[in-house]
Amino acid sequence: MNKKKEIFFIKYLNSRGKKYAFSLVALIFFYTIIFRIIYPLFEKKEIGIIRSFEFIIESMTTTGFGGLMPFHHPITNIFAVIVMISGVVMIFMVIPLFLVPWIESKMRSEPIKEVEETLENHVIICGYSEIVDFLVEELEINSIPYVVIDANPEICLSLNDKGIRSIHGIPGSVQALKNAGIKRAKYLLVTSKDEENANIILTAKGISDIDIIALVEEPDNAKYLQYAGAKKVACPKHELGERMAYRTFIPIVRELYSALHIPSNLKVTEILVPEDSHITNLSLVESGIGKESGAKIIGIWKEGKFTTELTSDTTLEPNSILFAIGTKKEILNLKNLLLSEENIGKEHNINLIIIGYGHVGKEIYKYLDHMPENVTIIDKKEINLKNALTGNATDDTLLKKAGIEKNCAVLIALNDDTQALYTTLLARNLNPNAYIITRCNNISNIDKFYKAGANYVLALPMIAGLMLANIITDKGRLEFDRLGIERFSVKGSVSSEKTIKELDVRKKTGCTIIGIERRGETILEFNTDFKILEDDIIIVVGTNNSLEKLKKEYQLVPSQ
Structure with a gap:
């Protein structure tokens, strides 16, 4: 059963089918209990619950009486007749409720042209x-009724067969x-399309004051759709x-700098763990890098995910x-500890x-442009940026010039899936260890991108559909597993005068406390027995949803 047919089946059960199934099961159970009581009482013979159940099923389906006939008492006979009549009624109910609609849907050659008058508060x-x-x-999932208008009759028939x-x-008529x-x-x-x-918006506004939500292809056209009458415009791009x-690490660096209020003598940096490093696959404690370098490891980025939940057993993969975070000397010491002797002094950005x-x-670049030295852009058109290269991304010479053979993450944002697939193959061939994130415009191509070597694929249709659903279900902006870093004032909250262990923030909310600001000083070294004071500011990392949960759970107020 494919996904849409499964949805249709569930939806149908939730209406007529669910009521019918519940009634049938309840009736069988009720009859079984009654027969289990009256048979020994009037026929003077013992009978078990399983045998009673078998008799009820055989009677309701009119396939026999399980060798219990004849009955000698009129009440037992009357009960048997009632059971048989109930069974026949229940069987005949199946025909108009399920069989007829199913046959009609299969025999229908013309698509439906009008919804039923009882449909209301729905989405068109x-x-x-x-x-x-x-x-x-x-x-x-949210039990919101809807109807799709389409100009292709074959598509309409197919959708209705799938339960849509x-x-x-x-649509514009x-x-x-x-x-x-x-x-x-x-x-x-x-x-x-935007045009x-x-x-459609102008036509709809001429006959109704309905709220209109528009999906825009070109972000620059959003203002025109709003002028036409759209209440909200969603831009999936x-x-x-x-x-x-x-899915890269650079936005996290920016948020760390902003949240930690780092003194001028300290810096936050990101350091790759090379494959040939002598500390690879060791735990943080076994490697001794924090103790020997003096720098504090505050997080690890691995396969597109950032975590600050570090323990002594955390492996350096x-x-x-x-x-x-550390002084210039401490960061340099840390880099040298991570590198093998022959690679010390070489570039490992x-x-x-x-x-x-x-x-x-x-x-993408809007979230990365604060660190342009880390970013290279490739495009067919000439771009007025120092870190941009002009040319075709399927040219391996150009990719090598961009640094594809170094430690890198590749973000493929091409509008054409065929070209994007080839570029993914080429990038993976040039650097087996590159972290490749790619855009996909056609759902059917997702598997191809993964086979071509992509580590992570984002499909535009999926994001667009979820954006619209979030607007309709009043969930606001579409949330995703993006990490954020926020500062919260403890004053007046339930967190004051409690230890990190007592608060148990990670278990209750999924967030992690990465720093505490006290009297203008940022404390990064603390254990679970560290007590939070009334005037402290805690610095927390977590997803959008987990940060919201943290605010409610501990009655925290964001601090500037």
Whole structure:
């Protein structure tokens, strides 16, 4: 059973099927208990619960009486007749409730052109695409009714067969919108090209005051769709760019600097653990790097994820990135401890290569431009940036010039999946250890990107569908597993005068305390017995959701 048919099955069960199944099970259970009581009472013979159940099933399905007949008492006979009649009624109920609708749907050659009049407070989706698949799944989970309008009759028939309510019509026509029940609907979603969306919005506003949510292809066109009448405009390309950027480590460095209020004599740096390092695969304690260098390891970035939950057993895996804080001398000592003797003094910076500088590429760079020395951009068009290279990303010479053979992460933001796939293959061939994040425009190509060597794939249709669903379900901005770092004042909260162990922040919220500011000094070295005082400021790292949970759980107020 494919995913959409499964959704349809669940949805159908939640209405008629669920009530029928519950009634049938309850009736069988009730009859079994009654028969278990009256048979010994009137027939003067013992019978077990399993034998009673067997008799009820055989009687209701009219397949026999399990060798218990004839009955000698009239009450037992009357009960048997009631059971048989109930069984026949329940069986005949299946035909109009399930069989007829199923046969009608299979025999229907013409798509539905109008929704039922009872449908209200629903969402009208103009035009079918891959985006709709993800959107519908979220609407189903939240029990929000919807209907899809599409101009292709074959698509409408296919959608209805899968359990996705749809009607045939031109999304931008007055008649189709009326047939979709626009005056009873809650939202209208437009997900086509920007020009078509503008036409649909203007048409809809002429017949209804419905709230319209528009998906914009080109971010620059958002203002025109709002002017046409869209209440909200979602830009998935911006969301995609931000997500790709946050799969790298650089935004975390920026947030660490901002949150920790680092003194001028200290710096935060990121250091790669080379494969040939003598401390590779050792624990933090076994390596002794913190004690010998004097620097403090405050986090590790591994396979696109950042964690500050470090223990003495945390392993220093090859190609992971350590985040450390210390003086210039301490950081230099740490780097030398990580490198093998022949590599001391050589360049071991981590570089990022952005391939494609369209809307998604620009959004990625927005989160990385504070450290331009780490970033190289490749685009066909000439870009007025010092760290940009002009040319085709499928040119291996250009990729080598960008530093593909060094320690790097590659962010492929190309608008064409075919070119992006080839670039992924080429990048993986040139550097087997590169961390490759790629944009995907067609859901069917996701597996191909992973086979080509991508470490992480972000699909534009999926992000677009989830963005729209989040707006409709009033969940606000689409959240993802992005880490943030925030400062909270302890004053007046339940955290005051308690130890780190007593607070148990990690277990309760998923956040980690990485620093404590006390009387203008940032404390980074502390254990679980460290007590938080009334005037302290705690510095915490966590996802958006976990930080919100922390604020509520401990009644904390963000500190400037």
